[in-house]
Amino acid sequence: MTRKLKQLLILLIWLVISVGFFCLAYFVPRENFWLTLLIYTSLFAGTLATYLLSEQSKWKLIFIGGLLIRLSLLIAIPKWSDDYPRFFWDGEMVKMNQNPYLETPGNWLKNNPKSANPYLENLFDLMNSQGYFSVYPPLNQGIFYLAAVGGNLDPLTGILVLRILLILGEIGVFFLLFKLFDHFKMTRSKLILYWLNPLVIMEITGNLHFEGLVLLLLLAALFALIKDKNGLSGGFWGLSVGMKLLPLMLISTFFSFVKTRKSIAFWLGSACTLIVSFAWLLIDNSWIHFLQSLKLYQGKFEFNASVYYLIREIGFWIKGYNIIGDLTPILSSITLLGILYFSWKRKPENTHQLVDLWVLIYLFYLILQPVVHPWYLIPAFGLSLFTNKKAFLIWTFAVIFSYQAYGDPNYQESPIFLFLEYSILALAVYWDYFMKTDDMNSLSNGN
Template sequence: MNKTSNIVLALILGLLLLLGSLYLGYFVSREEFWTLFGVFSLLFVGAGFFIKLYGKSWQWIFFLGLLIRLGMLLTFPKLSDDYARFLWDGELVRIEQNPYSEIPREWLEKNQDLTNPFLDNLFELMNSKDYYSVYPPSNQLIFWLGSLGAKMDPWQGIVCLRMMILIGEIGLYFIFLSLIKKVNIVPSRLGWYWLNPLVIFELTVNLHFEGLVLLTLIATLLFLQKKKILLSGLMVGLSVGLKLLPLILLPALFFFVKKKQLIPFVLGLFGMLFICFAPLMYGDSLWNFLQSVRLYQGKFEFNASVYYLLREVGFWIQGYNTIATLTKILSGLTMVLILWLSWSRSGKGFKELIHTWMLVYLIYLVLQPVVHPWYIIPALGLSLFTQSKIFLAWSWLIIWSYMAYSNPEFTENPWILTLEYLPLFILIVSEYFRPRKDENLTQNLSL
């Protein structure tokens, strides 16, 4: 293929990916599952072709992914309504109210003199009217900026939040590229993050912040690789400040950091944690925040795997949903497995730390009662530094979870869950438990 034909083919394939993404972002709702599934799958396959043909050129990958994201700037989130809570919390901060002090319904009833049409509109759109905010203070800063940009218009607030996420995504791309070069991984791996339709739609379109979490995690790894231990501690502390979940990565990190590096690492980590969480010390904020976290872990169920199987056992034995007990058991098991894995894989080098982080995420997600599609994005990014294809496959398979939204009751179909999780667990067994002829590969991938 000559150079001209190569460019023409890239432009045609890129245009098709752009048009398909725009159609999905602007015109397809989550109730239209089969259209969503079909277009999403075509975009996934198209991204694979583009990466195979042009993955060696990070510029082609970057500009196509950036163009698709820019094309989504004006769309309204159709696959998630979490943005309403983001802007609600941000507006409370803007009018100098504590977003952790009361649940939205109570606040609205008690503060009629402070409310405005913007808050009234957000309240109607919100899916968490009766829960305290579960978002850490670092997120509240982002929400506040979104509310400032909204100027009483939810659509403007959405665009403002999207711009901040996009800036973070661009930063992530180049930090990702820098780390990939330092650990001698082919740049085409980055394409599976940057052009992945799950990443584009769950972050840029649906306004979730897992991309910012991944940004801080990759920055943590880059500073570790450069021996800038204090900065590494600051970055991982910030990741916890954005989402509590990166706490599960800390044991592996403590086992990896050398004794002489512990003091600057701990100073950076706990210094950032204090900055991020100090606002929760005001009034009942910390108690209410933790109450929502506990409620989230003990009440909600969505797109689970192992949990659903054990829940059926609970129904058979007890005759009712044993979620309260089962979530405690699985949380304890998760903690034990993460500690064991972090300890057993300690001292095996920098790339193995990244692999361990990916496996920690895998353990957590397969044992959780709630696995929203955007939850797997940080693990997907980490997995691209390894030989594992589990999270790459899951980033397509997880689109089956949106089938639940195609019916008014939002009920999940066990057969659809099987279509998601059966291939996933077959791949897990294939990668980690099946004997390999290549001993080096087995050593790299085995638990």
């Protein structure tokens, strides 16, 4: 293929990708599963084609193109997720000097009729968590507050403020990936796999989820660790926990990695940011309601699970009812033991091996969870780009099958699509962890 023909083909792919994202964000509801699947598949194929055709030196054009796609979604109302009304509700509570952890939205409206306004009532009607205490950590509440102040009782402006903040975070992710790829002597073209990935763009910029900021903080922690700024590294990791609790499960890896295990600066940095991040929960015993919501979330909700669904079916045959109450704590215990085992067994000797361990822990955790929303994959996917593992990249495509549930009038998940998604993932995991023999050798040269 001549260079001119390759450039023309890349330009055509970019046009298709741009139109596809615009359609998904503005015109295609999640209930229209087949059209969603068709466009999403085309976008994923376009991302892979761009990756295969683009030259490493074109990273500036890749950055500008991906940024323009994100900016084109600025005023789109999220169509794949209905979480954002709760974001704005919590932000309004903080703006009014109310504690979002003390009352459920339903109770607050009942107990504060004079403080209610049409904007809050509209948010309440749109909300999917009217009877639950907020489950979002205090750092999230700070971002919600900024959206509430910037939005000034206008949901479209609030969406715009949140999108700008998330896009700024994505820019940070791009350049940290760029720097880390150079450090690990990896091809910069892998940036394309993240920067144009349809799951990343739709779930962060499109649907306003914060996993992109979690990835930003984890990458910052890794970069600081490489630069021997252990205190700063611990601080960034603590902030990632404050943004979303899930990175807390990586704590055992810092005990198994000699550079952090013996670093007082790392643990002081971690402790300081964790205290700052969660101190608000000590006010008026907010932590009690926060933990109640987490426990309820873990013990009641089910979505896009794999191992959990298989064991649950066995429970139906034996017990005759849903054993979620008994099964969730058992799987949580197995997850904890597995994380401790992998951390003890792997004992990473350099940061490259540390990242590989993080990816394995995320994979093990998600496979055992009763709820696996698509955006949960993003931090692990971003980290996996530093390894030879392809499972999370493949999963960012296969996870679109989980949206079949929204196309069902009763929101019922189809066993066929679940089987298809996790069969694809199982093959990828088998390829990554049971067939390849050179991966750890390649990691042994990391710094």
